[in-house]
Amino acid sequence: MIHYIFAFFIGFIFFDYLKKEIVNYQCKKLKGPSILPIIGNLYTIKDDTHKVLLKYHETYGPVYRVWMGDYFTIVINDLDLIKKVFVENYYNFLNHSDIPSIENISHNFNGLPFNLDKNEWKRRRIIIAGALSKIKLKNVYSAMTNINSQFLKTIKEFSDTKEPFEPHYYSDKLIVDINFKLFFNIDGGYDTTLDTFKKLADSFNNLVLELGTAKLSDYCFILQPFLRKYYHWFNKDRDYIDSFLKREFDLHFESFKPEYIENPRDLMDTMIGKIGENLDRPSLKKEVVEMLFNIFIGAIDTSAGIINWSFIYLANYQEIQEEVYLELKKIACDRPIELADRISTPFLNAFIKEVERIRPVIPLSVPRIGSEDIVIDGIKFPKNCQVIPNLYGIAFSEKYWDNPNEFNPSRFFTKSASSVNYSIFSYGPRACVGQRFAHDMLYLNIGNIIKSFKFSSFDGKPVDDTGVLGLSLKPKHCKLSVQERND
Numbered sequence: 001m002i003h004y005i006f007a008f009f010i011g012f013i014f015f016d017y018l019k020k021e022i023v024n025y026q027c028k029k030l031k032g033p034s035i036l037p038i039i040g041n042l043y044t045i046k047d048d049t050h051k052v053l054l055k056y057h058e059t060y061g062p063v064y065r066v067w068m069g070d071y072f073t074i075v076i077n078d079l080d081l082i083k084k085v086f087v088e089n090y091y092n093f094l095n096h097s098d099i100p101s102i103e104n105i106s107h108n109f110n111g112l113p114f115n116l117d118k119n120e121w122k123r124r125r126i127i128i129a130g131a132l133s134k135i136k137l138k139n140v141y142s143a144m145t146n147i148n149s150q151f152l153k154t155i156k157e158f159s160d161t162k163e164p165f166e167p168h169y170y171s172d173k174l175i176v177d178i179n180f181k182l183f184f185n186i187d188g189g190y191d192t193t194l195d196t197f198k199k200l201a202d203s204f205n206n207l208v209l210e211l212g213t214a215k216l217s218d219y220c221f222i223l224q225p226f227l228r229k230y231y232h233w234f235n236k237d238r239d240y241i242d243s244f245l246k247r248e249f250d251l252h253f254e255s256f257k258p259e260y261i262e263n264p265r266d267l268m269d270t271m272i273g274k275i276g277e278n279l280d281r282p283s284l285k286k287e288v289v290e291m292l293f294n295i296f297i298g299a300i301d302t303s304a305g306i307i308n309w310s311f312i313y314l315a316n317y318q319e320i321q322e323e324v325y326l327e328l329k330k331i332a333c334d335r336p337i338e339l340a341d342r343i344s345t346p347f348l349n350a351f352i353k354e355v356e357r358i359r360p361v362i363p364l365s366v367p368r369i370g371s372e373d374i375v376i377d378g379i380k381f382p383k384n385c386q387v388i389p390n391l392y393g394i395a396f397s398e399k400y401w402d403n404p405n406e407f408n409p410s411r412f413f414t415k416s417a418s419s420v421n422y423s424i425f426s427y428g429p430r431a432c433v434g435q436r437f438a439h440d441m442l443y444l445n446i447g448n449i450i451k452s453f454k455f456s457s458f459d460g461k462p463v464d465d466t467g468v469l470g471l472s473l474k475p476k477h478c479k480l481s482v483q484e485r486n487d
């Protein structure tokens, strides 16, 4: 018996290796590192995936192939090719990977971000795009100013007491507060002294951690059923967030008034108003919860990351901090920064762009899968190949930027840098639907933070700006000094 098992195992390894090498041969225009059976190149791509994939560009050029387990993957750090794939051929590359970890958080691929049914995706995308329009969100926009001034009061306490300020905690808190208002019209964000919110925050953090942990079993077909079973039995964090969303749905549904169709309190109202006409209550509840689940997770982790990185770069680049501050003081000396100021704040705009470039929070974007064989620029993209637009690679490519390792917002005042179409929100019809809201939120909050306070390293040494990659690329925890601006 043992001999048969052994023979089966060796045969399996052999055929797996052969299968991979045949695909490599069919796509021989693409170079890439040597592979092992079953795991492909996952023996090198474990932690710091963004750095490993960046390093491979040095050896294999701007477009190469790697095997992430059973997923033949094409990594691109060429903007023209990225656009040909994500914009011109978007329909072929519309879907994201179908790995079990995503299946687990997307209600079996039924939300919006990971929906695998292209028609269903389109219907849901139109609903969310409408819900995120500025007109529909006017209540949220006006609340944002209050949330920001509360936040500034919290920072002031650190300035008054001279206690160290830990940016990661407060960046998360700020973004959670805004998103609670946006999604559920809840003021004050989560109050961690309340048991419900403490549990919600714990579930959220566990889920983000789980999703950000690279798993062999996500990428090897033979192991995927085990991971699916694991998620089937152990998903209490997902279920807790689900139950929170369901409770919020019930509260919204029961207090819903016809006037909220035109003037919604929040995103949940907009969805109830928009899809409610066609569905009974249980189906509506299911659809709203499915859609909001992933958006809620994605919106918070990414935006909080950018605020957090901004604190680090302000502290490490005092002259740049001063330059942005003087610009803001000049145009709004006795009032908060508003969205209408954007046109008069080129330094602030360039500062945010440079933070987004040098530390792209989703460094490898969200990989897509090709649904048919296709040849683009002479490169074969076989059916089911995974495509990674390497935003981290582009951020450090000398083809696009002079001295890419240098933090230098002024680069965006040159013609060459300002013409690079670099976007951390991805490209084409499936790019981030929340990017406009995210940009407005970042502008208002970062602008008012810089206008009100000066940040520096707490121990006088440069703050570590290397970051850790989980679900998103985040700075390591650190401590800063804060000084209120009174001049």
Ligand code: HEM
Pocket (backbone or CB within 6 Å): 112, 113, 114, 125, 128, 295, 298, 299, 300, 302, 303, 306, 361, 362, 365, 366, 424, 425, 426, 427, 429, 430, 431, 432, 433, 434, 435, 437, 438
């Ligand atoms: C700085 C903050 C953010 C970043 C960097 C970001 C980035 C991204 C990226 C890279 C994608 C995947 C796009 C693709 O597959 O090509 C995405 C999708 C998405 N994002 Fe964002 N996002 C941010 C904030 C937000 C916010 C605030 C919201 C909503 C309130 C949001 C809602 C969505 C949705 C719904 C999708 C799925 C779109 C679809 O599948 O059609 N995002 N985002």
